[in-house]
Amino acid sequence: xxxxxxxxxxxxxxxxxxxxxxxxxxxxNVVIYGEDVGLEGGVFRVTTxxxxxxxxxxxxDTPLAESGIVGTxxxxxxxxxxxxxxxxxxxxxxxxxxxxxxxxxRMRARSRGRYFLPMVIRAPYGGGxxxxxxxxxxxxxxxxxxxxxxxxxxxxxxxAKGLLISxxxxxxxxxxxxxxxxxxxIKQEVPLGKYAIPLEKAKVSKREAMSPSSPTGRWQGTxxxx
Numbered sequence: 001x002x003x004x005x006x007x008x009x010x011x012x013x014x015x016x017x018x019x020x021x022x023x024x025x026x027x028x029n030v031v032i033y034g035e036d037v038g039l040e041g042g043v044f045r046v047t048t049x050x051x052x053x054x055x056x057x058x059x060x061d062t063p064l065a066e067s068g069i070v071g072t073x074x075x076x077x078x079x080x081x082x083x084x085x086x087x088x089x090x091x092x093x094x095x096x097x098x099x100x101x102x103x104x105x106r107m108r109a110r111s112r113g114r115y116f117l118p119m120v121i122r123a124p125y126g127g128g129x130x131x132x133x134x135x136x137x138x139x140x141x142x143x144x145x146x147x148x149x150x151x152x153x154x155x156x157x158x159x160a161k162g163l164l165i166s167x168x169x170x171x172x173x174x175x176x177x178x179x180x181x182x183x184x185x186i187k188q189e190v191p192l193g194k195y196a197i198p199l200e201k202a203k204v205s206k207r208e209a210m211s212p213s214s215p216t217g218r219w220q221g222t223x224x225x226x
Contacts, residue, residue: 005191011184015157016046016122019164020084022194024054027082032059034069034086034122043088044124044183045096070096070121074103077117082168090125090177091134104173105148118171120164129179143175150174150199162197167197181206202220 010018023030032047038061041048051059057069066087073083087093093100102123108116120132144151152167152174154160160178167174 004123005193005195008192010157010161010185010190012154012157012160012178013046013183014128015161015162015188015190016178017048017050017188018192019161020047020050020060023082023084023165024050024058025166026194029080029177030058030082030084031197032084032086033062033181035062035064035088037061038128039084042086044180046087046122046178046183047086052069062064066092066094066096067099070104073121074099074107074117076113077119077173078107082118082120084120084122084168087121087123088114089131089135090137090139093123093137093139099150100143100175101146105173105197107148108172109148112161115171116171118168120167120174120176122164122176122178124180125177125182126179131172134140140175140177148173152199153177153179155179155182155203156186157190159197159203161190162195163199166196166199170196170199174199 008014020030020032024032032050034042036042037047038056038059040049041050041197047059069085069087073085073160104117104119115185125140126138129136140151140153143149150167150172151165154163164176167176173191
């Protein structure tokens with residue numbers, strides 16, 4: 001009988017940080033970058049401590065240029081790296097929309113399978129924190145309708161870590177939306193080590209199965225409370 005893995009109570013922020021820590025240690029091809037993700041650890045501190053632990057060549061800051069952030073990730077991924085890039089706020093992703101739709105989503109089909117893009121685009125999304133415009137967008141439907149992209153939205157700390165690890169490991173591009181209102185409002189025991197949650201199957205609760213619509217992200221928890 002396998003021993004129970006070592007657990008720790010984490011928020012979603014903690015779980016995401018742990019997932020990236022695990023993959024940086026596990027795979028030298030993983031790089032993490034974006035606006036303020038290095039020295040400051042990101043505006044929500046999701047990447048806190050990673051640059052200090054792994055160095056500036058693997059965790060680094062970028063200029064305020066979302067199209068450039070995603071565009072460079074396309075080249076890195078095609079060359080064999082596994083970039084995990086952060087878009088600081090959901091509404092800032094629009095300047096990168098052409099890169100995502102015209103290149104990220106199409107590269108495998110365009111090259112007839114010669115090139116694939118193992119890359120993750122992380123972004124906090126959704127409202128509920130009384131933020132100003134461009135900071136409270138919910139554009140998951142836009143990307144969910146684009147062939148070639150996987151869109152992932154966790155709802156709990158356990159799911160956040162396991163889904164992000166899977167997103168980094170697969171050979172296809174993933175848009176990883178993080179419900180910012182739930183970043184620190186939910187706590188849960190999460191394994192300290194590596195584990196993965198498959199992306200091919202959605203998490204559906206019993207009550208959701210009886211509903212004509214299925215909530216995602218923080219709304220999944222809200223649905224279960226009613």
